Amino acid sequence: MKGTVFHGPHDVRVEQVDDPALKTPTDAMVRITRAGICGSDLHFYEGALPIVPGFVLGHEGVGVIEEVGAGVVALKKGDRVVVSGVVACGRCYFCRRGQSSQCAESGSAIFGYGANSAGKLGWLGGAQSEVVRVPMADYTCFALPDAIDDDAAVFLADMLPTAFFGALNGNIRPGDTVAIFGCGPVGLCAVMCAKLFGPAQVIAVDSIPYRLELARKLGATPVNRGSGSGSSLQAIAELTDGRGADVTIEAVGKENALNSAIMSARGGGTVSVIGVFGMPWFNFPIYHAFTHDLTFRIGLANINAHIPELVRLMESGAIDPRPLISHVMPLDDAAKGYDIFSARTDNVMKVLLKP
Amino acid sequence: MKGTVFHGPHDVRVEQVDDPALKTPTDAMVRITRAGICGSDLHFYEGALPIVPGFVLGHEGVGVIEEVGAGVVALKKGDRVVVSGVVACGRCYFCRRGQSSQCAESGSAIFGYGANSAGKLGWLGGAQSEVVRVPMADYTCFALPDAIDDDAAVFLADMLPTAFFGALNGNIRPGDTVAIFGCGPVGLCAVMCAKLFGPAQVIAVDSIPYRLELARKLGATPVNRGSGSGSSLQAIAELTDGRGADVTIEAVGKENALNSAIMSARGGGTVSVIGVFGMPWFNFPIYHAFTHDLTFRIGLANINAHIPELVRLMESGAIDPRPLISHVMPLDDAAKGYDIFSARTDNVMKVLLKP
Amino acid sequence: MKGTVFHGPHDVRVEQVDDPALKTPTDAMVRITRAGICGSDLHFYEGALPIVPGFVLGHEGVGVIEEVGAGVVALKKGDRVVVSGVVACGRCYFCRRGQSSQCAESGSAIFGYGANSAGKLGWLGGAQSEVVRVPMADYTCFALPDAIDDDAAVFLADMLPTAFFGALNGNIRPGDTVAIFGCGPVGLCAVMCAKLFGPAQVIAVDSIPYRLELARKLGATPVNRGSGSGSSLQAIAELTDGRGADVTIEAVGKENALNSAIMSARGGGTVSVIGVFGMPWFNFPIYHAFTHDLTFRIGLANINAHIPELVRLMESGAIDPRPLISHVMPLDDAAKGYDIFSARTDNVMKVLLKP
């Protein structure tokens, strides 16, 4: 079959790879009908995360069940499903608590991450391909209602659950002010998800005008941080009677954005991080946090735990991520998709691939 | 001054009454600029609650501070405020837990209820008048920002906090289905408040077309229960894959509506009651509740505890109750206001009075 | 094999029945080493619940896995397990929310209940026998560490999860007063479980001295309600500065106990019911509940959801239910066990059977 293979920084190629096949009784084979390129895929592409080349990329996939192992109970051939980006068993210490990203049985295996997140399952083929093998399929594949089309469903594999996790971690209460740093795809999903918790206002911070305009359309108050970061702190203070935001969400994965998220949270507030932090250490302003009574949360989203409610929200129209899609391309054009996304040209937001 | 005095069922009159005055150091005097007629006022008016006549009605008031006692710390003459319908101290066992409607110091005193809720404070004059004395003013009056006009602010005195309490009691989670029984003013406020908790859908049940139409405009799925109640159960089942609603909110105060609210909740769901129940006993389907693992919550809203967040939500425009106002009348026309509201003529929804 | 068969009120007999066998790939066969007689079994025995005779009783079983179906992933022959009294799938809408007693796939099937709770699975043989077939075994059987012996483990099948559920439903906060009505086995388990939530005091109400003495030994303040119920209300008021208990737990399943539980809860308190209510209606004091802002919760415990944490608590010694065991008998003596338990002779508390 065809798959999008990582050969090195700025070098991905769609080429023929071995057809995957069932390996264990709880596997399912899914024929991909739509896949996404995630901001975290860019970490490989841009060389920010050193990784052994030679694997098929992609952890955002939607498709149709083609075959199931003997131990699969809840799925059957022909079911239309979204595949969670992370594999989870649904039964271990962690999954029982809804913390599926820490699944002890899968070892938090992620599709299309090569050696970086092989977990206990060995390398898992990526979703930017024609077919993917899904282990622990009963808990990793989720049936889709007709009302959710493929374009929307791709967001269920990672983007929306991650944003939802970030909003949930913020412990937002009705009437709160939420400030979101970063208006890329996951930041804008966070705008949508934060609004599920009844905030009085959502402030969206970025420096790129078309992203801020999209944030505004989604109901946020846009703040252009310009080239510095002091301006966002001041704007947030002005919008909150000088207190700072009740909840801040970091959706960039960069040190200065995280600093701003910490410094713009009010005393007693919460800082929730969904940006990907690959660096080992961060210089944490601990005296500030101590005197301001801060809660700081960071992690990989519990995708599998949150897909069911997001399916219902999407099915009813309460959430619709499709305005974030800027490009839908044939799988064969995946290299071009990475290039545009990385260069941030062409008013790019979310890029989808169609095998 | 002038006040709306209750003389007996279907007999309220605006007439001269004694001017109220400060009695204790923590009192404030508030000159009323807008007052509401509440559905619970109709209980007196329609004779449903027997009560000794001769008191000024009204527990929904907005106005301007005219004078404060020596012990008032947070308010001063000229402040524009909403007066909570219920008096609370802010410091007792109950107030500290946010359960201000159970305040041990005020005895849950309500304005304009005559002998029915004198609490520990003696009769409190009602807000459907020119001036009202407010005990424990620091915790019972709430300053209003300019962005909230008097018409909107009246809803903060009871309607919105009650609806918010009902939604909060429902423990609504993102993706849930909420079914609200009754589309009068408090039921429609509940539609607005339920949406603060991220439901996938809000179902609104009533039998009056113009109310259902308003519910639809507020984003609910209207269900006309017709003359029976079975139809609503069936409609709710169809909208929830046969499960029933995750949360049901009773906003009528009648036995058959409460039965429907109980029977249409899913197994493990919550029934939250904000309708006023004056009858002593209710025939509760306990075996059904036992096998369906139900949570049943009923009570007087903790108004004072919830006004601050509702002020922020209203100030930012996240909530706007003004579409529910059908009539704004001079105080002198209060009798006509009661008549219309009771008769449900004239597409009446919320009636406000202007002294 | 031998099983305890229900023939009619006050007529149970240990006799030969057909050996059970695997029926579906997710079944397991468990050879019982210890079983309990539950207070709810007495409902059949005493004729309180009319039921078609001819089935093997018992939903509290501990044993060893003898055989597993092809779809069983987490268990293997020889594993020592407790079998949850209720079957659940672990994956449906309800199980994902931890509400396993409402499991859509099993239909809340209970072992040893004959036609009364056949759920979607057909009649399930009872645990008061030599071998039991366990459907959905991966989520219904739980491995036991060596530190938990069979006598203790029997309490994990129903008693302790039910008591834990009752305490959890009470939303007990540190410093609260909890009043528990009924000091039978489940009431005393509730004393133990309530203490997990840091109450300042646990009040235990009953009229039988040896039960109250056991409550006292477990750390509760015993209250002998005598022949009336007014005395318990007064005693609880005195122990709570006149407020009433923050949380009351009904562990009897009788109307007057439930009334006392409702009337002795403070304003804004919670009434949590774990007693079994087979009657269809209960005369609920709704005006009292309305003015006192009550939360009322009742249901079948989510046993499967709570076993894992109870295993950890028992393994570490934080909870030990063995002081509640009054009799351990051979399976052959089951009839005598029912007789003693029903007659409340012999200082009976918990009766266990040993096949």
Place this chain on the structure above:
Amino acid sequence: MKGTVFHGPHDVRVEQVDDPALKTPTDAMVRITRAGICGSDLHFYEGALPIVPGFVLGHEGVGVIEEVGAGVVALKKGDRVVVSGVVACGRCYFCRRGQSSQCAESGSAIFGYGANSAGKLGWLGGAQSEVVRVPMADYTCFALPDAIDDDAAVFLADMLPTAFFGALNGNIRPGDTVAIFGCGPVGLCAVMCAKLFGPAQVIAVDSIPYRLELARKLGATPVNRGSGSGSSLQAIAELTDGRGADVTIEAVGKENALNSAIMSARGGGTVSVIGVFGMPWFNFPIYHAFTHDLTFRIGLANINAHIPELVRLMESGAIDPRPLISHVMPLDDAAKGYDIFSARTDNVMKVLLKP
């Protein structure tokens, strides 16, 4: 009057100072009957926090109301009270949320901190003296029942609320494992408070044998970290099936203890800090936190918010901190008390002063 004046590192002297007097209508004067020396007082004493000398130390005081201002409602002369270490208004944005340590009206003023925490109220005299002026007295003084003696009550001013806050921040659930780093007075109070949340086990880490022995007596599993920190990680892993602790509490205020607290929390766990961190930055292992989905909470305890429930717990005997008292000295011996505490000689744990 006499007060314990800070003159510089290792130089505190009990000497005559000006008598304090009422300054605002909401003040109360409290004659101190017992005061504590807190671990955070040692920061000044040991020169770890540079501070302008010349103020009376102490923020842990118990005494009797001697006089109240005209605006004090809930207290009167003769009342026996504990004085919260932090002043709070009870009414601002933060106090309404229970986040009294961020009080906007007091500016989080702390007694006996000189210029370091003057807040908005100017310097506040310390409790290691004969009389203290208490601003915002209605919300800062708490009446004591007879059942709580002065020795026990001192712990309510800071130690126990701080430990309770740390346990609460940990979001401990029944069955969890909690690991506490540091067995000084606040760490041992944390052992007591953690147990209020039903953990299966509490692990207490220190390197001083008499402290570990006291931890063991309080029900914790002691772990002697020896001279390194790797040993505590290994011990915690062994006690948790290799997972790590569900919740870790840092009660030291040192970098290596915080590192251990972070590295020994399980994936998806919570790290709660109650140690005092005066240094501006901490090298936070962010990639570890990201992949392990950590919640990190740090701050000044909301003392005023938690005193009421701790009073109830102490009154009923559910909590008794008196075993932590190692020395009770006359106020005149305060200098010796600081010396012993700082030198950690004499098996010192908690030092109290008696004016």
